[in-house]
Amino acid sequence: MRVAALYDIHGNLPALEAVLAEVERERVDAIVVGGDLAAGPPQPREVVALLRSLPNAHCIRGNADRLRDPEYTGDDGLDWLLERLDDDQADWLVELPFSVVLDDTLYVHATPQDDRTIVTELTTDDKLAGLLSEVEQSRIVAGHTHMQLERRVGEKLFVNAGSVGWPYEGGTGAYWAIIGDTVELRRTDYDLERAAELVRASGHPRAEEIAAENILQSAPRAEALAVFGG
Numbered sequence: 001m002r003v004a005a006l007y008d009i010h011g012n013l014p015a016l017e018a019v020l021a022e023v024e025r026e027r028v029d030a031i032v033v034g035g036d037l038a039a040g041p042p043q044p045r046e047v048v049a050l051l052r053s054l055p056n057a058h059c060i061r062g063n064a065d066r067l068r069d070p071e072y073t074g075d076d077g078l079d080w081l082l083e084r085l086d087d088d089q090a091d092w093l094v095e096l097p098f099s100v101v102l103d104d105t106l107y108v109h110a111t112p113q114d115d116r117t118i119v120t121e122l123t124t125d126d127k128l129a130g131l132l133s134e135v136e137q138s139r140i141v142a143g144h145t146h147m148q149l150e151r152r153v154g155e156k157l158f159v160n161a162g163s164v165g166w167p168y169e170g171g172t173g174a175y176w177a178i179i180g181d182t183v184e185l186r187r188t189d190y191d192l193e194r195a196a197e198l199v200r201a202s203g204h205p206r207a208e209e210i211a212a213e214n215i216l217q218s219a220p221r222a223e224a225l226a227v228f229g230g
Helices: 013-026 044-053 076-084 087-094 125-132 192-200 207-215 221-228
Strands: 003-006 030-033 057-059 100-102 105-107 139-142 149-153 156-160 174-179 183-188
Touching: 003 013, 013 044, 013 174, 013 183, 013 192, 030 100, 044 076, 044 087, 125 149, 125 156, 139 174, 192 207
Parallel strands: 003 030, 030 057, 105 139, 139 156
Antiparallel strands: 003 174, 100 105, 149 156, 174 183
8 A cells, every 4th residue: 555644734735736746646545644734824724625625635633733722822823824714624623533544554643642742863762662662553654843754663663754834854845755565755846936925925924934934945954953852
């Protein structure tokens, strides 16, 4: 089974459309959309509508999809997002499952325990082994940190598919993965200038910052690692 793993879209419709066009050429058996689908400009409503229309997509919930969680109350970005989603779309995001299993692979947003714990290349083998110790499957695919990763601890393989919408890779584009007999970490180009224009016109409170720092540029991995640690 070949599965396209698309994580951390964050409302970036141009990036998602470019990746889906490539996925269609790959003739995958299924798509897993691994959380943080809509939280960000320019087009969260359209991203949700497109994902819900895909017949072979399994969507799971990320931390930024918990729209009614008290920890997000008062976030101006959340207010902007809720103004653009209808109630049905917001309910759909909140009610997404925590995980999905396809073949011998567990798909989660961050870790098998929760949707916030950080795993990076700096995470120790002991810590990662502990996080994966109760997982029955031999492979775990996640996102959350916006950085691709493939590392093995014992008999378990941990994969981070990267971020379609806001990568922290030091290079622009949309990052995703194909999970099959092997793991293929992918990058897809898309029209960055068009996406940045849409972000600037979105009315998001951080529109200029996001266009400049998350679309037209990608934070270097070293910078992200300094923030996230392991």
